[in-house]
Amino acid sequence: MYRVRLFATRHSRAFEWIYQRLETVFVALDPLFRRLGYNRVERVVAVPERWVKSFLFDCKMCGQCVLSSTGMACPMNCPKQLRNGPCGGVRPGGYCEVKPQMRCVWTEAWEGASRMKHGERIAEVLPPVDRRLEGSSAWLRASREKARPEEAATDKARAALAQAFPRARVLEPSAAPLAEEPPRAVNRGEGS
Amino acid sequence: MSLFWSDPNAIRPYEAPPPGHVAGSKLEIALRAGQFAVTAEMNPPDSADPADVFEAAKPLADVAHAINATDASGANCHMSSIGICALLTRMGHGTVYQISCRDRNRIAIQGDVLGAAAMGVKNVLCLTGDDVGAGDQPGAKPVFDLDSLTLIRTIRTMRDQGVFLSGRKITKPPKLFIGAAENPCVDPVEWRPERLAKKVEAGAEFIQTNYIFDMPRFEAFMARVRDLGLEKRVFILPGVGPLASGKAARWMRSNVPGIHIPDAVVERMEKAANPGDEGRRICVELIQQIREVKGVAGVHVMAYRREHLVADILREAGVARDERAENAQL
Ligand code: SF4
Numbered sequence: 385m386y387r388v389r390l391f392a393t394r395h396s397r398a399f400e401w402i403y404q405r406l407e408t409v410f411v412a413l414d415p416l417f418r419r420l421g422y423n424r425v426e427r428v429v430a431v432p433e434r435w436v437k438s439f440l441f442d443c444k445m446c447g448q449c450v451l452s453s454t455g456m457a458c459p460m461n462c463p464k465q466l467r468n469g470p471c472g473g474v475r476p477g478g479y480c481e482v483k484p485q486m487r488c489v490w491t492e493a494w495e496g497a498s499r500m501k502h503g504e505r506i507a508e509v510l511p512p513v514d515r516r517l518e519g520s521s522a523w524l525r526a527s528r529e530k531a532r533p534e535e536a537a538t539d540k541a542r543a544a545l546a547q548a549f550p551r552a553r554v555l556e557p558s559a560a561p562l563a564e565e566p567p568r569a570v571n572r573g574e575g576s
Numbered sequence: 577m578s579l580f581w582s583d584p585n586a587i588r589p590y591e592a593p594p595p596g597h598v599a600g601s602k603l604e605i606a607l608r609a610g611q612f613a614v615t616a617e618m619n620p621p622d623s624a625d626p627a628d629v630f631e632a633a634k635p636l637a638d639v640a641h642a643i644n645a646t647d648a649s650g651a652n653c654h655m656s657s658i659g660i661c662a663l664l665t666r667m668g669h670g671t672v673y674q675i676s677c678r679d680r681n682r683i684a685i686q687g688d689v690l691g692a693a694a695m696g697v698k699n700v701l702c703l704t705g706d707d708v709g710a711g712d713q714p715g716a717k718p719v720f721d722l723d724s725l726t727l728i729r730t731i732r733t734m735r736d737q738g739v740f741l742s743g744r745k746i747t748k749p750p751k752l753f754i755g756a757a758e759n760p761c762v763d764p765v766e767w768r769p770e771r772l773a774k775k776v777e778a779g780a781e782f783i784q785t786n787y788i789f790d791m792p793r794f795e796a797f798m799a800r801v802r803d804l805g806l807e808k809r810v811f812i813l814p815g816v817g818p819l820a821s822g823k824a825a826r827w828m829r830s831n832v833p834g835i836h837i838p839d840a841v842v843e844r845m846e847k848a849a850n851p852g853d854e855g856r857r858i859c860v861e862l863i864q865q866i867r868e869v870k871g872v873a874g875v876h877v878m879a880y881r882r883e884h885l886v887a888d889i890l891r892e893a894g895v896a897r898d899e900r901a902e903n904a905q906l
Contacts (some may be wrong), residue, residue: 452796463707463718464677464678464704464705464707464718464720464723465720465723466704466720466723466724467723467725467726468723468724468725468726468768468774468778469725469767469771469774470764470771471704471724471833471834472704472757472758472759472762472833473706473710473762473833473834474709474762474763474764474834475763476762476763476836477719477763478763478764480704481707481710481834482707482709483831488763488764489765490767491763491764491767494764494767506770507770507773507774508776509725509726509729509774509777510725511725511726511729512682512721512722512723512726512741515721519761525712540742540743541741541742541743543743544739544740544741544742544743544744545741545742545743547737547743548729548730548733548737548741549729
């Protein structure tokens with residue numbers, strides 16, 4: 385919901401805190417998830433994750449959540465789906481070029497970031513979205529990637545992307561994931 | 577110089593840039609030598625005739641270090657930027673190949689980058705692109721697979737690491753001087769310098785801005801840019817252009833995305849007895865003021881349908897480049 389998502393960026397500091405706690409919990413649960421099998425928990429987590437995040441942030445389930453680096457404003461609500469800041473067409477007062485009745489997502493994002501403890505993370509250059517991961521759980525991906533950041537990539541292309549965006553790989557590892565994906569987390573191929 | 581390469585043997589192998597340069601374009605050489613550089617935007621033809629490209633480039637070729645070939649700017653369809661660049665490089669002109677993320681995905685873009693480099697392109701400008709709704713075919717599918725920053729980083733990776741974004745090797749990496757855009761006078765004005773910093777971080781080496789008509793806003797932007805030390809890491813070429821009339825200024829302001837023209841400028845245009853002359857005068861004054869701002873490396877002239885005025889404007893502003901003198905030096 386538009387109003388709720390504006391509320392979230394206005395209170396970005398609180399949401400940042402909640403999100404960090406949540407992440408800590410998910411990272412701690414990694415051994416459990418591994419035992420159960422990430423593929424088995426994928427849907428169990430992805431469904432409620434979608435409810436919560438669409439209510440709060442108008443989340444589009446890109447699967448590569450970067451809210452902590454974008455002032456708690458979901459960049460997928462930008463009609464151009466920009467991941468790295470506003471376009472040059474922002475209207476006076478900070479309204480969107482494409483949808484004039486909507487606040488530019490990136491104006492909100494930068495304002496949100498300025499209220500956050502680690503707002504400087506908005507300066508990170510984030511990689512392009514891996515469109516195969518749409519609809520999958522970003523929370524589980526964060527737990528996979530953060531619990532074992534040194535995991536060697538099984539996929540050469542992913543390793544290359546992580547190398548091209550080295551700082552994003554460190555700060556937002558799920559934006560440049562390396563761990564093997566459970567079949568259900570990938571759009572194409574089995575499990576979809 | 578012949579119009580086309582008739583002899584395939586005349587195609588020289590891909591040459592290495594001079595030491596200290598990434599591409600060795602006229603633009604890069606001028607900027608690194610500390611000269612006040614000039615780039616100019618060409619009006620792309622709605623035609624398949626190469627003569628129309630040469631005609632459109634004629635008033636700009638001798639006065640600019642590089643001619644910008646727009647990539648369906650405003651989401652209006654014209655001859656492609658890569659086609660224009662291919663023709664202009666055959667004539668020995670410097671070009672800035674503009675790439676917008678609106679119409680092509682990462683596969684198409686990386687392929688075109690190699691194609692452009694092979695045809696002699698040495699400067700690229702990485703853009704997000706205006707929304708399709710702004711153009712003549714609003715029903716088109718917007719792509720936006722990359723954004724301007726990931727595009728910059730992609731080309732940097734191709735050039736410096738010699739690989740595609742997928743990690744696959746490029747046997748002869750493209751030698752390109754990588755540019756990006758900025759729009760200092762539109763909202764969110766307080767974050768524009770930070771966004772510029774991010775573009776520099778992504779790998780941009782020169783910046784061409786959208787139109788500057790508001791000097792106080794531009795100066796505030798540049799003050800912050802200098803605080804961040806960005807002017808030492810990137811060459812900044814502010815955008816200027818002559819307005820045609822008060823009516824045109826109002827129309828641009830409300831119909832073209834990302835254009836900010838203060839009321840004072842619009843009123844000055846409206847009150848003028850000869851709006852054409854006034855627009856030109858304003859442009860000359862702006863260049864003179866912009867030139868004095870610390871951290872500015874040149875200007876980018878966008879004189880849409882008024883390209884014939886560019887040479888005079890530059891001369892009057894005292895920033896015209898002297899091609900003959902430059903050649904004599906070489
Ligand atoms: S104005 Fe903001 S939200 Fe709208 S397309 Fe541009 S960056 Fe995205």
